[in-house]
Every structure is written in C-alpha cells, then in structure tokens.
C-alpha cells in the first residue's frame with residue numbers, strides 16, 4: 001500500500017539529506033512545509049494572499065491553513081504512490097488532520113524519528129560556518145576549514161549565522177521538543193512510529209532508514 005512517510009527530527013538531525021536519498025529510492029516527492037509555504041505565498045489567489053500576510057506579520061501559519069495546503073499538495077498526481085513529508089505534522093492537531101487527509105487518499109502514514117543526542121546537535125549547529133562568497137559550509141567540530149575561519153576555496157572570512165548562537169539554538173531545540181512530543185506519542189500509540197540513530201554518517205543513517213521502511217511494509 002502506498003504510504004506517506006513522515007520524517008521527524010529537529011534542525012540539524014539530517015532530515016533534508018535523508019529525505020532526498022529516500023525520495024530518489026522511492027521515486028516519491030518530498031513535501032517540505034517550508035518550500036510549500038514559499039510556493040503558496042508566491043501564488044495568486046486568496047490562500048496565497050493570506051499566507052503572505054501571515055508571514056509578513058511574523059506569525060506562524062495556522063494548523064487549518066497548513067492542513068489545507070498539505071491536503072492540496074497530496075491530491076496532486078505525483079503523490080498517488082505516496083510521498084515524504086518534512087516539517088509536517090509538527091503539532092497534534094496537524095497530525096490528526098494529516099490522518100484525515102491520508103485516509104481520504106488511501107495512504108498509510110508512517111513516522112520515522114531521526115534521533116541525535118542534544119549535545120551533538122548543539123555542536124552541529126553552533127559549529128556551523130559558511131563562506132559568504134561561495135556558500136561552502138564548514139563545521140569547526142566536524143569539518144573545519146584548513147586554516148581558522150577562512151574558506152579553503154577562496155580565502156574569504158567565514159561567517160556564523162546570527163541565529164546559530166548557543167542560546168538561540170537551545171531555545172529552538174527545546175521549543176521543538178515540546179511541540180513534537182505529543183505528535184510522537186500519538187503515532188507511538190498507533191504503532192506507526194520508529195526511531196533511527198542519526199549520529200552515524202549519512203549513508204549509514206540511510207541504511208537504518210531503509211531497514212525501518214522495509215519493516216513497515218512487511
């Protein structure tokens with residue numbers, strides 16, 4: 001049976017990379033909330049105007065509006081055999097809405113939580129340095145540049161994103177945990193939640209992901 005695979009995990013857990021590898025393998029699209037919202041905000045029509053206004057005011061798009069956008073996306077033909085969701089559902093009401101949408105399209109929902117210990121996540125996020133000139137991303141802990149704070153390729157001084165400071169990251173991670181705990185619990189009770197270890201190199205994490213998916217469908 002076709003299914004919606006929900007990738008869960010905080011910023012820095014590697015959802016983007018894993019999602020891309022999985023999409024290629026399953027020949028299914030990645031439906032990422034951030035991309036969807038940007039697409040909708042650019043579109044004409046009432047919904048596009050609403051989303052644009054909400055975003056400009058710095059507020060979060062409501063569960064209802066998000067569900068409408070995701071519902072529309074899942075009704076397109078490329079999602080007939082399922083898709084990979086990244087960034088939705090983030091809250092319990094969103095999870096319930098997704099179940100309704102999926103049931104209406106005869107899709108099963110499976111949730112995979114990519115786990116990375118918080119101290120490692122903090123290192124991944126606070127250690128990040130980017131080159132403003134060529135966009136290369138370094139990490140002082142895991143992938144340092146050859147000489148301190150200078151790009152290997154073009155010698156430009158590396159930058160830290162303003163929202164990558166320790167406090168902001170700790171706040172974001174705590175907020176993420178608080179918001180998503182009920183979602184994980186909701187799917188755990190239904191037997192639809194699996195955890196994978198996100199600390200290994202990407203290829204290894206991906207093998208874990210494939211194993212878990214093979215288990216779902218058997």
Ligand SMILES: [Zn+2]
Nearest residue numbers: 131134151154
């Ligand atoms: Zn550079």
